[in-house]
Every structure is written in C-alpha cells, then in structure tokens.
Amino acid sequence: MNAVIAIHGGAGTITREDLSAAQERDYRAALEHVLLGGQGILERGGSALDAVTEAVFRLEECPLFNAGKGAVFTHAGTHELDASIMDGRSLAAGAVACVKSLRNPILAARRVMEDGRHVLLVGEGAEAFARDAGLETVAPGYYFTEARYAQWRRALAEGRSGLLDHDAQALAARPEAIGARMGTVGAVALDAQGNLAAATSTGGVTDKCVGRVGDSPLIGAGCYANNRSAAVSCTGTGETFIRLLAAYDVGALMEYRGLALADACEIVVMQKLPAIGGLGGLIAVDAQGTVCMPFNSEGMYRGEARAGGARATAIYRPSAAPRAAEEWRPA
C-alpha cells in the first residue's frame, strides 16, 4: 500500500506579493516539520489516524496557522477553537467546538472519538471532558499572537465582521484583501494497512460572533473519512462548506456517481462552492493513495509526503506564470 499524508495550513488570498522571502521560508519550514511528523509515523507502519493526529497537533502548536496557538480572535477579543477527526475504517469520529482553554483541540477530538459515547462535545462540557482525560489546559493568553491581534483590531476598526485569517501580512499593504482570506489546518492520510483518516482544526474566522461554529468540527462538512471513498479536510468560508456538506459530498460523488477523486473534488471546490459564494479548498486522499488539493482562492498552504518518498510543499495557485514550475518544491 502506498502510504501517504497530505496537509493544509489554510487557504486564502495568499499571493507572492503578500509574503516576503523570509515569511515564505518560515511557512515552508513549518509545513515541512508537520509533514515529517506524519510521514515518520506512516513509515514506521503506524496508522493513518495517528499520522493525521500528529500532523494537526504540530499545526496547532505552530503560531503561523489559525489553530491552537495563533488562533484568530472573536468579536469579543477571545478565542474559541474547533476540531474534528474521523477514522475511515470504522467511521468512528470525534469533535469539539467552542473550546477556550484546551492547548490542543485535536487531542480532545481524538479522545471523544475513542470514548465512543458521543461524536461532538461543545464548550464547557468539552473542556471538562478533556480535563478529565488528562489533556493540557492553557490560560486564554496562550493563543495570543501579535499578527492575529492586529488583524482583529483592524477588523474592529473597519467594522467588518467575518474577517478570515492569513491576511495579517498583507493587511497593511493591501487592505482590500480583508475578507478574502481564510484559515484552518488539516491532514488526510492513507496508511500501509489501507485505512484512511482525516483531521481538521481551526480558530474559525476573525471577529466571528461569540458562539459561532464553522465547518471544521462538523463531521461531513469540514472533515470526513471513509475507506470506501476518501479522506477529506476542508478550509475556507465555513458557512458555505456546512451548507454543502462539502467533505462528505466529495465521497458521495465517488460512491454514488463512480467519479474519480479528482473529478469529485473539482465539482465540489470549483463548481458547487463558488455557486453559493464559497471560498477555499480542501485536501483529499483516496484508497489508492491518489492525493488532490484543489482550491478556488489565490493560495493554500499545503504539503504532501509519501512513506519513503520526498516531502513537497506549496503555497500559491498553480498558473502558467514562469515561476509556477518551481512551486512544488521538495521540502
């Protein structure tokens, strides 16, 4: 079996002009570190479930991405985080939403799944469950980063709610980019036993209403895995992904219409999402190890690694531009 992991660190209006060379290096190094963790597990014969858990854990630990440390601010200046995970072998799933004190929401989602009584826990109940499971809690200040704070202050000043992440670098230079950026992190994997898994985690969208829940913790919307079709993790304007059940829809198109993964992804990301104003993308892997990473935004932080193979990362939209050929870069 061709074990493989793919990751994303969020989609958005990420152009070459937005990132300095140093920032691009930082993002690529972070993606490489995340890939290494998941790839290592797969190479040692570990499960897809463990590989996506480790990858999303590492993404949550990295302040560059909108999940865990580095999460965006709500309208009230607080942080509320969502995460989910799904096992394609058994269809077991776990998720947490609106948590404010968990260092790694993805570990809580995994515990919910393993506990087996429920699929989704929210707010204080989710936090109490995670504390009882021995997971690490943090003070609210833990999630703070200057970049997200500046992004939130800017959103407040301009009175624009729903500001999406990955705009901090460009806000000063291109204020019109506000609202065109989105985040979330995720991973999908196929292991040597032929099992698929997906995991997704996010801080949501900047200046969101307190209590708002996006697609990321909703099984079928921002995360889905089924050995019969594919493992999918989404990033983008959550409300549109919820309305389409985007992650599930990729697998459904494969199961019911017999489509290949690439065709199913194309329909969801390039046709169905734009039709309702949906911006973003997804990463997906099928049971044969085919990986697809479509997005309808300007860019998406992403990477892919096969067991025993090279690691590669990319950020921008592929195009006919002269530099496109060098975009998929060995990490």
Ligand code: GLY
């Ligand atoms: N896609 C992440 C969110 O909307 O919360």
